[in-house]
Ligand SMILES: Nc1nc2c(ncn2[C@@H]2O[C@H](COP(=O)(O)OP(=O)(O)OP(=O)(O)O)[C@@H](O)[C@H]2O)c(=O)[nH]1
């Protein structure tokens with residue numbers, strides 16, 4: 072069973088309204104089925120390929136596994152740790168030296184690593200405040216649009232979006248379009264305005280309107296830009312002053328094509344704003360996003376959501392086992 | 402990384418020196434370390450494999466130079482081979498004989514195309530070209546608005562028709578307009594697309610066929626991992642791209658993707674995008690990238706040049722001082738004289754480790770006259786002042802100024818710059834990457850502007 076939305080969203084005492092039945096029908100009709108069949112065939116393919124990893128359990132098999140994990144961007148330390156562990160278990164007779172069993176165990180180990188620190192997205196606050204951060208172009212704004220759509224259209228929650236990217240050209244316009252699609256309110260300021268002030272205003276507006284969730288979009292920035300990281304920390308402080316305990320959830324978007332630098336990104340952003348989870352975007356491409364294994368393994372920051380396209384419904388709860396299987400597919 | 406790789410190699414090869422030659426076992430051990438370093442730098446697994454094979458050949462039985470330790474010797478070979486693989490000199494755009502030069506920009510979502518378009522426009526504009534941009538990303542919300550804004554900032558004309566028309570039609574219309582209006586160049590911005598999205602790739606082919614670009618540029622994020630090769634191969638097939646623009650090189654990614662793409666498709670990297678500002682965009686230097694992948698600036702060429710000029714003792718001495726943060730103005734003077742023997746200073750700055758990213762500095766002209774003045778100022782100081790610049794107070798500054806024929810403000814500037822440099826060295830000694838902006842200011846000698854952001 073893939074991870075369900077209810078497992079990944081903690082709505083607290085808030086009751087989600089049942090989604091309008093027609094919309095539900097529609098989605099099931101068109102997208103869900105397509106996606107389900109797609110992921111099924113993908114999974115079948117993945118299993119076939121990774122099962123053949125262990126046709127024979129010899130030195131080459133371990134090398135093939137190592138290669139597969141490196142090619143998935145899991146990085147050298149994490150790859151070495153996983154292979155070593157599996158090899159040890161096989162040698163110690165803890166896993167029967169049968170291709171299928173070894174393969175199953177491998178998926179388990181990978182899923183276990185990917186599950187490090189796992190927990191739901193905390194949306195129990197009144198209002199709940201979600202802060203979105205990350206490097207330029209990784210998919211923050213798009214992800215916010217998708218989350219807002221899910222909360223608003225599928226769960227019937229009221230959402231306020233804060234356009235705190237006051238820097239990039241047309242960033243607010245971009246978020247405005249998503250707000251419209253998701254039927255969410257938008258708080259914005261003038262280009263070059265103070266991002267903290269936008270977040271502040273959005274929370275105030277959400278309180279006044281009794282809205283459920285505030286999602287704060289921030290400008291993309293490289294983690295190496297100290298002044299911009301300071302600015303981000305300041306935005307976080309402003310949010311915390313406005314509403315003690317907020318932001319209740321801080322997510323970093325990591326592009327699935329990212330290589331080993333993703334680890335630095337997660338580390339530095341987390342140092343600056345205490346990241347609770349990762350949104351792994353662009354998994355609809357061919358990149359496996361294995362860097363999140365390293366992020367979970369070395370930093371204990373779990374993936375919570377995955378992005379699988381550019382439309383509103385292309386967002387799903389992260390499922391460690393599914394991810395583990397896909398990691399080894401061709 | 403370089404420190405690590407270099408240290409690890411030194412450790413691995415510590416026995417070799419006495420033998421003077423690398424044995425097969427030495428080389429294998431070294432190759433393992435190199436393989437790890439390259440993988441950490443995101444060089445594609447398959448590229449690493451064939452690369453280390455080539456490397457092994459060259460290292461086997463090679464003589465270990467007496468003056469260098471075996472570890473350094475291997476690093477040097479790695480660097481040479483990497484540079485060769487990155488492809489010697491950088492190549493420029495192909496310009497039209499007559500009519501507008503058409504440049505088509507393509508790439509994955511979020512790789513930085515729109516910004517790169519504006520930067521390229523500014524880059525061409527700076528050499529006097531009249532540049533236009535075509536807004537063909539009709540899919541991403543507000544992409545057209547974004548191009549309009551940054552295009553204007555870059556001083557380019559932006560041709561847009563909103564989001565209701567077919568991008569192929571917009572591109573073709575824009576080209577007609579560019580011709581009519583006699584523009585020198587037309588840069589076509591396209592929507593980000595996945596290389597496996599057949600429909601979108603077909604659209605790209607249609608845009609290419611319709612506009613017949615002189616160059617198709619693939620925009621690639623420097624942080625890309627192993628997938629870069631597959632992406633580049635697909636784009637090579639559909640878009641027949643001619644070269645690559647590497648973006649976000651101001652970050653701390655090693656940029657192994659650049660090497661992988663070059664190795665697999667043979668396409669050169671033409672431009673590097675290195676910062677927030679429109680000016681942070683320049684021709685790409687393959688040799689510098691090789692060193693960056695190993696994480697060491699052009700430390701090797703610096704070593705080489707220094708070897709020609711400075712004897713090893715002196716170099717060690719200086720290194721020790723840097724490490725202990727005991728650099729004095731006297732050392733600075735000696736160093737400056739040494740360095741000036743090596744050639745123009747502007748080239749040297751980029752060679753310092755960690756400064757590879759500071760592309761702003763590459764073009765920085767260092768005024769040799771100013772160096773004369775600096776020499777004069779330091780020569781007017783007492784040995785005590787040279788050793789301890791902190792003691793140079795107001796009245797001493799006046800004395801030094803009149804003694805050297807400089808203005809007090811020049812003395813102030815020098816003391817300040819020296820102080821900044823020491824800070825920088827401290828940062829580098831502690832393994833931190835210096836802030837390129839700080840470096841740029843150091844070079845320019847201006848105080849850091851107080852900006853609220855960017
Ligand atoms: N294929 C695919 N594209 C995505 C996904 N998520 C985002 N994108 C695309 O990636 C590009 C960048 O997305 P944005 O949401 O603008 O990224 P951002 O992090 O907000 O960017 P900045 O604010 O400029 O730093 C856009 O073209 C999006 O359509 C995804 O899951 N799959």
Ligand SMILES: [Mg+2]
Pocket residue numbers: 211212213236242288289290291
């Ligand atoms: Mg954004």
